[in-house]
Amino acid sequence: MGGQAGFISDLDGDLPLYEHFSAGGSSFRGFATRGIGPRDSVTGDALGGKYIATNKIELTFPLPGLDELGINGIMFTDGGIVTGFGSNIGVTDSKTYRVSAGLGVFWRSPMGPLRFEFGIPVVKAKEDRTEIFNFSLGTRF
Numbered sequence: 722m723g724g725q726a727g728f729i730s731d732l733d734g735d736l737p738l739y740e741h742f743s744a745g746g747s748s749f750r751g752f753a754t755r756g757i758g759p760r761d762s763v764t765g766d767a768l769g770g771k772y773i774a775t776n777k778i779e780l781t782f783p784l785p786g787l788d789e790l791g792i793n794g795i796m797f798t799d800g801g802i803v804t805g806f807g808s809n810i811g812v813t814d815s816k817t818y819r820v821s822a823g824l825g826v827f828w829r830s831p832m833g834p835l836r837f838e839f840g841i842p843v844v845k846a847k848e849d850r851t852e853i854f855n856f857s858l859g860t861r862f
Contacts, residue, residue, distance in 0.1 A: 724776035724801075736807075741769025744803050745850070747857040749775060751799065751821030751840030756850035758803030759814035765848070768806050770814070775801030781827060791829030795838065798822045815846035825855075833859055 727742060745756030755767035779797040787793075800820045806812050825838030836857045845851065 722778050726774045729771050738768060741771065742773035742803050743767060743769045744773065744775060744801055747855055749799050749801060749821065750797065750823055750838050750855050751842045751851060752819065753850040753852040756852065757819050759806035759812050760848045762811045762813045768812065770803040771805040771807065773803050775799065793827045795825040795827050813848045815848060817846040818844065819849065820844040
């Protein structure tokens, strides 16, 4: 279980795009990297948001015959929202709370922890970019 919440603002009101919050990929399975949140209405580019709230619930379980190799199964559900770009002119922001669910495999390999996960968006907005399969190498802090 885990989650995050945040708000970001700049004192002079000119927050660069690269400092906006984003979610997707290994941080929000079932959606592409920077796959949720406000987008440019013309280009479809991800803009990120000034507000973020996410949560995740994950269950890890042994796979019979594979647990001695360090391989476990994963069931998960992720939820969250990225919103609040600022100016609404030329911005698509549905302010939708997204939800995904899925299954995967976690392997404590000699190279380090490997995760292979399949996530299906259950609740999404029309502007979102989805990604069913996600692979990650390394640990989470």
